[in-house]
Amino acid sequence: MAFLVEKDGMTSFDVAEALGQDIKKQALVANVNGEAAELWRPLKAGDSVEILTFEDEEGRRAFRHTASHILAQAVLAVRPGTKLAIGPAIDNGFYYDFDSDEPFSPADLEVIEKEMQRIVKKNDRLERFEMPRAEAIQYMKDRNEPYKVELIQDLPEDAVISFYKQGDFVDLCAGPHLPSTGKVKALKLTQVAGAYWRGSEKNKMLQRIYGTAYPTKEALEDHLRRIEEAKQRDHRKLGRELDLFSLHEEGPGFPFFHPKGMVLRNQIEEYWRRIHRERGYHEIRTPIILSQALWEQSGHMGHYRDNMYSTIIDDAVYAIKPMNCPGGILVYKNAMHSYRDLPLRYAELGLVHRHELSGALHGLMRVRAFTQDDAHLYMTMDQVQEEIIGVIQLDRDIYETYGFKFTVELSTRPENSMGSDEDWEAATEALRQALLTVGMPFKINEGDGAFYGPKIDFHLEDSIGHTWQCGTIQLDFQMPERFELTYIGQDGKEHRPVMIHRTVLGSMERFIGILIEHFAGAFPPWLSPVQVKILTITERGDARAKQIAKTLFDGDFRAECDLRNEKVGFKIREAQMEKVPYMIVIGDKEIENGTIAVRSRKEGDLGVMPLEAFIEKLSEEVRTRAR
């Protein structure tokens, strides 16, 4: 809530005070006339003031930013002579980059954290002061802080440079900050890592210390607990425990899919194929190895060479495809096309290989061989908007099936792009209109498109709030030109078609990784590698169990029997840990009555019912892809 200041010389402190003890205690910074500012900054009559707490994004940022200053102060105390780089607040905490001859060890972190706590306890006030740019440069030169000097030199000539001071520590900073270090009640340094100065590998590698901070110990512990929980659903851990896939030293970045992982993958593909057929796509498959000449024509040799693998066949150079489009284009070019054939939608689950940096590999999320759920659409310019609408609707329907929330971004023309202004404008407008028509909220990323055309990205949010870019829709003016694609128009003449590249899931491998974490390995029945586990109590149930398994198999369900000589409690425990959606228990009573006892993974014992009733329930869940 905003308040109007009545007279000059008041501060946000006074405003907070007027609002009561609770607010005063929680106040971190203020929003003054739409800009974040310290609580102690003098106000003028007529200013609009809003007090920000940890609940507000700006409040959190200031809180963590002050924490990062405390970190820098502590590091200078523990290791004098360390040069300061930058130290911003980030989503769940903060970091600070240092240039230090000796790297920081985990033991150093403990010492630094202790020093930070000492600074917090001292509860030093923060002060802000300003000076002109030239003076500021000299000031930081005198303090022997070359990175700060560089930062100031990048600011405009006429800029007034602000600094913040707490105790004997001074840092270049736009602010705002908390009134005193004592506000940062709970903090923890989480890790050290290398980071390049300004993110460029051409620059020196600095030492980055990450940490997080909260206003209370409880909130910090809560945060650490959430991290622990996220670890429990890490797809690499679950992938091993559920026996879905593995990775081996013999093929770094090349995942191996196990039987259960393949069932999951095949279910995803089956649904994908079905919905694509339904929306008028034709599936194709193109070779993995194609001649280098093709990649030169497509432009990949120029732009993407470093990420491509190649091989030699009969003395000629061939490349292993990093993308599916050139192959797909050869299919298009294989025949003449009439305007009557358009739009033409070719879909391909295409296996691509890309040489990613060894340090970037990460489970199924970042690999060197993956299957894109690709499609290339060819159309006339006036079909563009409708085609894009179709793709957006397809994306939405598929994501909703899996229970993902998602956000959409439209990226416009970047600086060094190819193609005419008119084409770019028309294409960008077509994307925008399509989004508006579908009623899809979206954000614009100015200048973030590909060099060959504008794009729409879909960012999925999984059940623990992580976001993943999966779907993309890209308009391409380049490929149709480079490959001289044509269709015969109504006028009998050749025309250039418009091409759209799109993926929905992005990569099958990564999507499976995302799904594992999204469902924490407890897949809904339609996706579960094993849908039903039939557990016998004694060997008297074996025949009945096998008979039930046969019935389920005939009904296209995935069932397994557990006939081992173990107690039923033990079998349930194992089935539960395997996250099988349904268990059927067969004992003497069920044999006698011709019924089954059903247990649900989620709800426990569901009681006794006829097999037919259970099959009907399961069929319905599979048919509707219930979650």
Add this chain to the structure above:
RNA sequence: GCCGGUGUAGCUCAGUUGGUAGAGCAGCUGAUUUGUAAUCAGCAGGUCGGGGGUCCGAGUCCCUUCACCGGCUCCA
């Protein structure tokens, strides 16, 4: 690729100042025929990531290499 960390049985981990590898779970064998999240007993399982070095002696120390983990960068 770069910075830091880790690498011991299928999995999770122990292993004193260098003295010649150990537990639980999983596996196998046997007993037990069991009613909704762990029955008991026994057995087997490791050139301590690979290579090289120091030493009378290396899982422990050094060098090198590979993979993995956390970041940087990039992106599906």
